[in-house]
Amino acid sequence: MVSKPHGGRLVRKLSSEKTKERILDEKDEYPKVQIREGIAVDLENIAHGVYSPLEGFLREEEFQSVLDTMRLPNDLPWSIPIVLDVSEKDLNFSVDDTILLFYKDIPIAEMHVDDIYKYNKKEFAQKVFKTTDINHPGVAKVMNMGDYLIGGEIYLLNELPNPFEKYTLRPIETRILFKERKFETIVAFQTRNVPHLGHEYLQKSALTFVDGLFINPVLGKKKKGDYKDEVILKAYETLFKHYYPKDSAVLATVRYEMRYAGPREAVHHAIMRKNFGCTHFIVGRDHAGVGNYYGPYEAQEIFKNFPDLGITPMFFKEFFYCKKCKGIVNERICPHPMEDREYFSGTKIRNMIVNGEIPPEYFMRKEVYETIMSFENPFVDG
Template identity: 30%
Template sequence: MIKSSLIEPDGGTLVDLIVPESQRYSKMTEIESMAKVNLTRIDMEWVHVISEGWASPLRGFMRESEYLQSLHFNCLRMEDGSVVNMSLPIVLAIDDETKGRIGSSLHVALVGPLGDCVAILRSIEIYKHNKEERIARTWGTTAPGLPYVDEVITPSGDWLIGGDLEVLKPIKYSDGLDNYRLSPKQLRKEFESRKADAVFAFQLRNPVHNGHALLMNDTRKRLLEMGYKNPILLLHPLGGFTKADDVPLDVRMEQHSKVLEDGVLDPETTIVAIFPSPMHYAGPTEVQWHAKARINAGANFYIVGRDPAGMAHPTEKRDLYDPDHGKKVLTMAPGLHKLNILPFKVAAYDNRENKMAFFDPSRAKDFLFISGTKMRAYAKNGENPPNGFMCPSGWKVLVEYYQSSQAQEASQ
């Protein structure tokens, strides 16, 4: 039973769609006669997300009524009239051939990229996949070059299939990182065992530099000043699909572990876990999903910074979204009222103090802003950033990754 010290999951109960082991054999027998739907790698990431309750109270891929609510209102209305946030459609696309094969079936089996049956989708509903409308409403643009659109939506079928999911066994990746993939249920148990009276989540898809650490440590200090006795940090890197120029997950996880080893973040009050969701880069629309999912994991505080979930415009030299809109939207979004949003102060490298510090506009000329692009350029060239930008062992992980990538490119 979830104790009241942690925030309640959306809908009041955490969804868990993994079939109990005792029922697995009978489900496998049933599957043999079912029509099959093939899943892509990214579809599998969504099966993982739904099965563990990150999208609670959602119990499967969206049917049309849920899809329309998500697409047009960024939320779902519950039977009792209450509203939960659901800013991204979580849908499964199929093509004409698959639709024809399904015919009038009520239930279908979902087949993973390796050819194994991973789930049953029950009481299905098939409806039209209007890609242009979906893209325009999710990203606010249909400009070419949006990574998730190019990778997932454009090549997908013209139909969406929704229904209730039954997942045969927990989704594993066997990449050496499964021990970091803690479900919302496991995270809640961990917070309880550490006697957390507040949980503050930090979502990121980049390596942790000392500016991030300053922010997280400062947040803990602020929570202690507010009267909390044991605030726990959930350092929660995104583990699903990311764009090609982002640092790969295994490298980021190794870098994060060095940050903890070096004591930049306190291992006693920090939990590092992987958030299995794919990344859309849909700015203020997507940041609501990132915040909502952390409610289900037990976080009651969410740190948000500049341009969360944003990216550069794919065809013009500017940000795709206003960098302040993400944090503004989170404070007003339907269904997120129970989550405390913590807008973070801007950190930059203080040349006078030789360390990362909160930006002081009264002496702006003393500060150096080191962007992700600049950080990557340092690492690729084997240069060191200013002393105090990142812990040395964490920086070494990045340099080794970029240099081995360049060596591979050169040899091709």
């Protein structure tokens, strides 16, 4: 049975054509706030129900509750604060005003302002990321935010430009697709990389227990040396074509800005996939981690606190190739010592590709490698 949306109802916050026309005609009469890309992406995820039950950005009571308890005031699990920050100089409006949110001079959404409040950045960082170290990318982002947060309901006026329209499915669409395919149980896998055999074994191990697999690459800001979005998507298409039973897996993107909040973010990622209709979610080693801020399996342990999450996490130990077993295994089923193990390292595989070396067959499918190499430059430049 396709899972119920988080909170019981799939949120849809899209302005009607008539309302949109009226607002755009009168746009000069509204206070304006310019927002950055990450906030615009959050807006779209609120509007299409990826963040159900949120209907807008968190008000102060909700924000504090999420920081302190990882739950909304009504006790529903929610682990990452979804907030809109402004600096004092941009506060040209008051509570109860309706404002327009602009991204790159495009009016993206209207918002009813319910709350304007100051917050403690160090507390935000410490509670969400378990550190105030400025070298943590999530902490650095929080420290650069404006000093005020504004909470309230939003309505989307315009979609963001989307170069990957053909790979985009909203929760309302995935739910229909899963029903059409007669998937009763669906496991989601989030990725930001091209697939190596470790990923494939992880996905197929999970697929053994459910009806369908939902591969959900995260598109968004990337750093130098990451694979380009189109490379990741083509690599997965190749893998599906040659190595997955027809109609057992669905590929669709989600736009989302990673927070690198480790355990808290793993819970958030699970909630997002619950809203897409998934019943299970794969949580691997160091999920949503960065550096050494979190223990390797801390993102799995946190789920003990959420028996009421409404989506079942699937935990896996790290897969590796064992020269003695002559296959891909993990430490639960392989008795052999470290020297017999070849661990899947994205960095190692990337370096091989950069240097023109073909990764061993037990690291990456030949067809996937050839797909990556068909791009003149598969990596993001600086």
